[in-house]
Amino acid sequence: MKKLSEVKKGEKGKITSLQGDSRFLSRITSIGLTVGSEVEIMQNQKKQPVLIYGRDTMIAVNRDECEKIIMEVSAK
Amino acid sequence: MSDTTIALLGQPNSGKSTLFNGLTGSRQHVGNWPGKTVEKKEGAFNYDGISYAVVDLPGTYSLSANSEEEVVTRDYIASNKADLICILADASQLERSLFMLADYAGINKPVVLLLNMMDVAIQQGKTIDSQAISKKLGIPVIPITASNRKGYDEFYKNIEVSKKSHSMLKGKELADIYLEIIGEPFRQLLELLPKDGVGAFSSSWLVAKLLEEDNHAMQLVKSKVDSGCWKEIETVLSSVKNGNLLTADCKFKWIEILLKNSVKKPENKQGKMNRFDRIATSKIWGKPIAVGIIILGLILSMVIAIPIMGVFQNIAQIVTVQLSTALVAVGVPKVIISLLCYGVLTAVTFALMMVSFVFGISLVFGFIEEIGYMARISYVFDSTMSKLGLQGKAIMPFLVSFGCNIGGVSGSRVIDSWGQRVTTIALSWVVPCAATWSVVGLVSTVFFGSQAFLVVLSLFVVASLHMAITSRLFGRHLIKESDKTGLIMELPPYHKPQYRNLFRFVFMRMGDVLKRALKTIIFVAVIFWALSYTADGNIENSVIYKIGTIIEPVTMWFGLRWQTFMAFLAAAMGKEAALGVLAALFNSQGQTAGIWDVISKQAAVSTSGLGNAMLTGISKAEALAFIYAFFFNVPCLMALATTLQETHSIKWTLRIAGYYMGVALLLSAIAYHVGLLIF
Numbered sequence: 042m043k044k045l046s047e048v049k050k051g052e053k054g055k056i057t058s059l060q061g062d063s064r065f066l067s068r069i070t071s072i073g074l075t076v077g078s079e080v081e082i083m084q085n086q087k088k089q090p091v092l093i094y095g096r097d098t099m100i101a102v103n104r105d106e107c108e109k110i111i112m113e114v115s116a117k
Numbered sequence: 118m119s120d121t122t123i124a125l126l127g128q129p130n131s132g133k134s135t136l137f138n139g140l141t142g143s144r145q146h147v148g149n150w151p152g153k154t155v156e157k158k159e160g161a162f163n164y165d166g167i168s169y170a171v172v173d174l175p176g177t178y179s180l181s182a183n184s185e186e187e188v189v190t191r192d193y194i195a196s197n198k199a200d201l202i203c204i205l206a207d208a209s210q211l212e213r214s215l216f217m218l219a220d221y222a223g224i225n226k227p228v229v230l231l232l233n234m235m236d237v238a239i240q241q242g243k244t245i246d247s248q249a250i251s252k253k254l255g256i257p258v259i260p261i262t263a264s265n266r267k268g269y270d271e272f273y274k275n276i277e278v279s280k281k282s283h284s285m286l287k288g289k290e291l292a293d294i295y296l297e298i299i300g301e302p303f304r305q306l307l308e309l310l311p312k313d314g315v316g317a318f319s320s321s322w323l324v325a326k327l328l329e330e331d332n333h334a335m336q337l338v339k340s341k342v343d344s345g346c347w348k349e350i351e352t353v354l355s356s357v358k359n360g361n362l363l364t365a366d367c368k369f370k371w372i373e374i375l376l377k378n379s380v381k382k383p384e385n386k387q388g389k390m391n392r393f394d395r396i397a398t399s400k401i402w403g404k405p406i407a408v409g410i411i412i413l414g415l416i417l418s419m420v421i422a423i424p425i426m427g428v429f430q431n432i433a434q435i436v437t438v439q440l441s442t443a444l445v446a447v448g449v450p451k452v453i454i455s456l457l458c459y460g461v462l463t464a465v466t467f468a469l470m471m472v473s474f475v476f477g478i479s480l481v482f483g484f485i486e487e488i489g490y491m492a493r494i495s496y497v498f499d500s501t502m503s504k505l506g507l508q509g510k511a512i513m514p515f516l517v518s519f520g521c522n523i524g525g526v527s528g529s530r531v532i533d534s535w536g537q538r539v540t541t542i543a544l545s546w547v548v549p550c551a552a553t554w555s556v557v558g559l560v561s562t563v564f565f566g567s568q569a570f571l572v573v574l575s576l577f578v579v580a581s582l583h584m585a586i587t588s589r590l591f592g593r594h595l596i597k598e599s600d601k602t603g604l605i606m607e608l609p610p611y612h613k614p615q616y617r618n619l620f621r622f623v624f625m626r627m628g629d630v631l632k633r634a635l636k637t638i639i640f641v642a643v644i645f646w647a648l649s650y651t652a653d654g655n656i657e658n659s660v661i662y663k664i665g666t667i668i669e670p671v672t673m674w675f676g677l678r679w680q681t682f683m684a685f686l687a688a689a690m691g692k693e694a695a696l697g698v699l700a701a702l703f704n705s706q707g708q709t710a711g712i713w714d715v716i717s718k719q720a721a722v723s724t725s726g727l728g729n730a731m732l733t734g735i736s737k738a739e740a741l742a743f744i745y746a747f748f749f750n751v752p753c754l755m756a757l758a759t760t761l762q763e764t765h766s767i768k769w770t771l772r773i774a775g776y777y778m779g780v781a782l783l784l785s786a787i788a789y790h791v792g793l794l795i796f
């Protein structure tokens with residue numbers, strides 16, 4: 042279990058939990074990231090939003106928001 | 118009046134704008150939703166003898182009432198203004214982009230589903246059985262490729278049928294999934310709510326929104342049930358945690374069931390990210406590449422615009438000469454000739470030049486946006502620009518403004534949120550364009566010699582402060598709290614450019630741009646012409662001279678003598694004009710060129726002559742004051758007209774202009790008094 046901000050580029054896994062206020066949850070789920078979504082990290086560099094790939098889509102998520110997304114890394 | 122009103126609804130990048138432009142062409146009107154900082158795009162088209170009005174609803178990811186855009190969208194749907202809602206989904210990412218439809222299910226308004234980007238889906242090897250999906254949903258499902266207007270027939274034919282059949286998305290299946298996954302709380306809430314829902318919103322739709330802690334839905338329900346009932350609702354709601362996650366789960370499950378057996382897709386063999394994107398989003402190369410592409414874009418825009426400008430300028434010159442000779446010949450009074458040939462014709466030339474540049478910028482940066490690269494710029498500059506409360510894309514208008522502020526303002530079009538766009542424009546005015554430097558360079562070297570760089574340095578420091586403060590001041594009114602939540606954005610895949618659509622759209626826009634530019638520019642130019650008109654060419658006989666000399670005691674608070682104050686005013690017309698005005702005013706002994714002559718002809722100026730004349734005319738502190746007043750002034754009349762075009766708000770354009778003039782004078786006053794202490 043890792044925060045999304047800590048997952049390295051190239052790692053894949055499943056989102057296990059999303060935390061935050063309802064506005065954040067509404068936003069993140071409506072773009073396609075839900076608990077159970079399979080995602081792959083495409084870019085994760087300091088001071089830049091994290092780039093993830095899920096549901097056929099590349100999504101950029103701000104670093105602060107990534108703290109609120111927990112995932113289980115399954116494979117490299 | 119139109120016979121039928123349709124509204125386009127869809128997530129960002131679903132192709133809404135493309136379809137809207139494709140349908141309506143030049144029959145568009147852009148304004149704001151009443152009382153909101155959200156843009157409203159309306160248009161019209163005819164098909165088969167029926168006239169249609171089209172409303173392009175703001176691109177949002179869902180129908181929750183978390184942002185102004187979403188509230189506008191929802192209120193509009195709930196109102197009775199539209200006969201038919203068209204929901205767009207991107208067929209190449211169908212599962213994710215059907216979320217909007219899932220969020221809509223349960224709203225009782227006629228709806229059709231448009232599966233857009235069919236060309237891309239086909240290219241990916243996907244087959245989508247739209248008939249089967251239509252059957253399951255009970256509403257028409259129309260495959261479409263928005264970028265190909267020739268293929269709109271099926272859409273056109275279906276619209277009228279759909280409107281008549283009044284088919285609605287009942288949302289029964291989705292409600293069943295809610296019941297299954299959320300269970301007891303959902304059932305209880307359903308019983309507590311009015312059975313038929315409220316207005317267009319069905320009770321199951323409202324329960325889902327209540328669980329999502331949607332404020333507007335709460336208010337709505339509260340107003341419809343008695344207080345005891347509301348208490349019970351609140352108790353049930355408090356027993357459910359993270360309702361958003363639950364309902365989202367249900368919605369995606371519903372989508373999964375919907376698409377099962379209706380969509381076939383081959384294994385995704387393509388890499389998820391191509392080599393270029395890997396580099397374009399990397400920490401080391403992302404920014405340099407973005408800056409490089411923007412600068413290249415600026416150069417390219419100029420390459421496109423400058424020849425066109427040249428043609429217009431030449432024509433204008435010829436027309437001016439011909440016209441004035443002709444008018445003189447028939448004995449028209451001198452003042453009328455001057456008004457027509459110098460006042461109005463100059464304004465027309467200005468407007469044409471502005472349009473040429475806007476054309477170049479729209480084409481080049483429209484292209485960059487079209488292929489999908491603009492989203493990458495937004496990504497790599499997000500953390501930098503968010504310090505100013507802006508999207509990463511705002512870097513583009515700022516960089517372009519170093520070349521020309523008109524380009525910067527016009528480039529801000531790529532920023533989709535209106536409030537963000539107006540703030541970006543307000544900030545981009547601070548950026549000194551190329552013409553600013555010619556004047557600042559000359560005046561500062563003449564007066565400060567080798568220390569001129571210190572002056573320039575101070576300008577940069579003050580400009581940064583200016584930006585920081587301006588972004589707060591304007592952002593406070595224009596950028597809503599809800600927009601400030603950190604970036605969560607899709608980076609759409611790169612698209613093949615649709616040249617034909619791009620050209621078509623840019624060309625269509627230019628007519629509108631020219632019309633408006635002419636109005637604004639002629640209006641301001643004629644006023645300025647009238648103020649500076651003299652029958653004999655002697656400046657001292659112009660109104661502006663009289664006013665300038667009378668109020669000199671006041672302008673001296675800012676360290677501006679009447680000559681430099683005049684040049685300050687003229688610079689708001691065009692920065693290049695300032696030098697000419699200074700030359701005319703300081704060499705005024707025997708100088709016959711009037712202020713307006715200089716503005717309209719942009720006469721060549723002998724810089725050394727001007728330098729010497731200024732040195733004897735004003736002090737160092739006054740020169741510093743002028744540099745500041747000039748540097749922070751309104752960029753030029755054409756940038757102002759472009760601002761009006763892109764903000765389509767007279768109020769905000771005047772606010773920005775007034776603010777700039779005020780701040781410029783304030784800064785010049787400070788510079789003057791600091792200057793008095795130093796020198």
Ligand SMILES: Nc1nc2c(ncn2[C@@H]2O[C@H](COP(=O)(O)OP(=O)(O)OP(=O)(O)O)[C@@H](O)[C@H]2O)c(=O)[nH]1
Nearest residue numbers: 129130131132133134135176234262263264487612
């Ligand atoms: N190949 C293809 N590309 C399309 C189609 N429809 C839209 N596009 C492209 O998809 C991109 C996004 O389209 P837009 O019309 O800007 O999407 P939008 O929904 O208005 O998105 P926002 O402007 O972000 O609200 C553009 O580059 C379009 O050229 C289509 O049917 N086929």
